[in-house]
Amino acid sequence: MNSENVHIVPTTTWSAGPGCHGGCGVLAHIKDGQLIKLEGDPNHPWNQGRLCARALAMTQYVNHEDRITRPLKRVGKRGEGKWEEISWEKAFDYIEKKMKGIREDHGPESIIFSMGTGRDIGPWICMLAYAFGSPNVMFSLSGSACYGPRLSACNTFQGCYCVFDAGQWLPDRYEDPKFKLPETIIIWGYNISATCPDNLFGHWIIDMMKRGTQIICVDPRLSFFASRSKHWLQLRPGTDAALAMGMLNVIINEDLYDHDFLEKWTNGAHLIRIDTGKLLREIHLEAAGDPGNFVVWDENSGTPAIWLSSQAEFKALNVKAALSGRWEVTLADGSRVSCRTSWDAYCEAVNKYPLDKVAEITWVPADKIRKAARLYAKSKPAAIQWGVPIDMTPAVTPTCHAIASLWALTGNLDIPGGNVIAKFAFDAVSYALPGAVGPIGLKDKDMDAKRVGVKEYGPYRTFHWRAQTDMTLDQIFTGKPYPIKGMWIQTAGLLNGIGLDPKKWKRALEKLDFIAAVDLFHTPTTQYADILLPAATFLEKNGVRSWWVPLQTINKAITVDQCKPDVEINFELARRFDPEFKYDTINKLFDDILKPSGMTFEQLQQKGWAIPPVSHPSAPYHRHEKGQLRPDGKPGFKTPTAKFELYSTHREDWGLDPLPHHEEPPFTPVSRPDLTRNYPLILSTGRRSPAYFHSEHRNIPWLRQLDPDPIVEIHPETAAAHDIGNGEWVWMENWLGRCKMKAKVTRIVPPWMVMAAHGWWYPEKKAAEPSLYGVWECNVNQLLPMGHQGKDGQGAPIKHLLCKIYKAVGKEERNG
Amino acid sequence: MAKKPENGLLIDYEYCTGCFACQVACSQEHHWPAGMGGIQVLEIVQNLPKGKAYLNFLPFPTELCILCFPRTKKGLEPACVQHCMAGVITYGSLPDLAGELGKKPRMVLWSPR
Structure with a gap:
């Protein structure tokens, strides 16, 4: 390749593109205004030059022929797939008129601001909602069951969140003398190397395993970590709290705790x-x-x-x-x-969980639990890293409480190589997450009184600044206590990704007077919008990444036709909705977010990234x-x-049990033996694919080739019992609905569970209903319910439903 | 007779997580269309006694692997080596890598075509 006329823009991955929660330093190779290559930045302390499949496929992403590059206005019926291009000015005018009309007639809270997985969209969607006057920013998953509940739970009893220590707050990382290698890490419901969830780089754990860290793995599935673990606790999904209580039982009664x-x-x-x-x-x-x-x-x-x-x-x-x-x-x-x-x-609460009882609940042998508990408690230091399955059960908070007690009572909290308290670097907060308050907020507290779920649920009232999703969906149908008339959907896949019971979401969308969507590609969800705005990838924008550490800038490298960064779209509309909007340029907004760091956006951009000094309150330890x-x-x-x-x-x-405990989830062989008769298999969903981030990337050839079909993993014995062969198309069905996936017959899963991939739709199929990109055929969320959030409004049963399976026959024996 | 191979790839498959970064890095570097490329990651589920299993991933250099000579002659690592998320691929001369091979178990040394 000719290196002439190629210039390199260093930037940070976050948001659309790889889709992840970001943090990788990358070098964008630009020639004649086009991205010709994206590489990892070898000098970056986060990834040291490494880069994932999704980021490495960016050249196929940015100039993809299906990118939406102009604002589109729907001309047919919702779901008909007919659009016309309009100018940005006309699009903004139309949205302004429609949304102001709803605000005048029904109040600002009657528009919901729906977001998908939290990336750099979080601050900007809050900024827009709050400028409009609506407190109803909705993370669109049932029970907000991804990350937010874990943050919120930690706020409840620990005050701050914490993560495993991989030396990420120290520029020299593992080599820094202040860092200590964890002797043991419990990886709890987490296949962290497949994606990089929760603002961490998954392979940091591999780095530490190579240096000698041993693994305890809690997972019903044989993951990479399970294969390499000292102890693999193959639990029944949804029994994590019982397992943690059993481990606490060992640690307390054998006097292995930190007095x-x-x-x-x-x-x-x-x-x-x-x-x-x-x-x-x-x-x-x-x-x-x-x-x-x-x-x-x-x-x-x-x-x-x-x-x-x-x-x-x-x-x-x-x-x-x-x-x-x-x-x-x-x-x-x-x-x-x-x-x-x-x-x-x-x-007394812990003693309610003797190991024989825990073994009965979790299906993990007592002896394994005892050995794992002893190893964890005797390893100094030791860390626990939990994943999203912890959120994906209604009793998320008591579960978190039990697991957090493990790191607290073993003296592993905020010590080198333990669970370090995670604060935003320099306390620069862009994102109103549970517990965090930054410069983007509602203008006055009274505006928050109408937020959905505030009255009903303590955490939402206290520090979880979102509309409760399940209640919001119901309120669209009931109109009580106030009508919901419109929705702003920004990079959220209600019908193809984040929405459970997606047909109910579809009926809800049909009821709304106005829907605006912002996305990079058409999705099943965008078909229900009245107007669709084209968003930019991380390579096409400036931004700030403030999430744990380091503090970073995203630096614009290219422009793609008329695509606009989310921040620019929301900034323009925020100014139109709020005559007192406090910023006149986006750089001033960035400067305000970065203010606690003592740096302006331009200064940080010069540096690229910044790690707070060890004496700073946002840096560990003790x-x-x-x-x-x-x-x-x-x-x-x-x-x-x-x-x-x-x-x-x-x-x-809040009137809730103040002590950790196990609650049997609503749809398991234990809680619903009646349903289990017809639906004998545990249906778990959402195992991660390194090729995809949730519902994205099915249209990127290099990535689709890695994981071409929606896969349900079935144990060989179970497959044989159902006369299902490897690679055959099968239906999964329960009382809520069904979906069709390709069987992967594998010992990775136990005989009593099937694992279905999530976020599937076929971008290559027809947009218009009834096809809707094949989403009604392959979206497993059709088997998952809304409305079963936990007692504190958080968490939902996503990892443990029930289903039956049977072979697809005749015309159904293929995709489509 | 073919030229004798000089360089190769040492894979520490104990730590390969199956992230496929090597495959896409190769496709990007050499402009391969989907489904082709110089390296391919295989998933191997081994059956062990007592109904147990063990999961491995193994990167395999294909007939299309040229050991990224346009990169290595500039002093860069091959694209797969640099981007491997788990850092399990080492490029070097075969005798050097053969020396490394004995340092820990679960390694394989490839000498591509």
């Missing part, structure tokens, strides 16, 4: 009233007491002592808080009440000891008690 952490940094000593079963609070002891202060039993004085939560210290001096015991305490009205410690209540986690600078965690809460005060306030 110092328990005493100093948890609320184990806080007293619980026997009469109410709730926390004893200062207000119970003194009428003028603070309900946010709690009480311990002081062994030195033999009296109760007050814990001042907001000051993270005891009211009295020299308090020695008892961790176990039962005492009589005199209340403000003179009555006496018996109390015990949270730690005693916690241990920040609870140094007073770097709480806004008040006190030691401890950013929770209501300043402690890691073994007993969750938030959950108590």
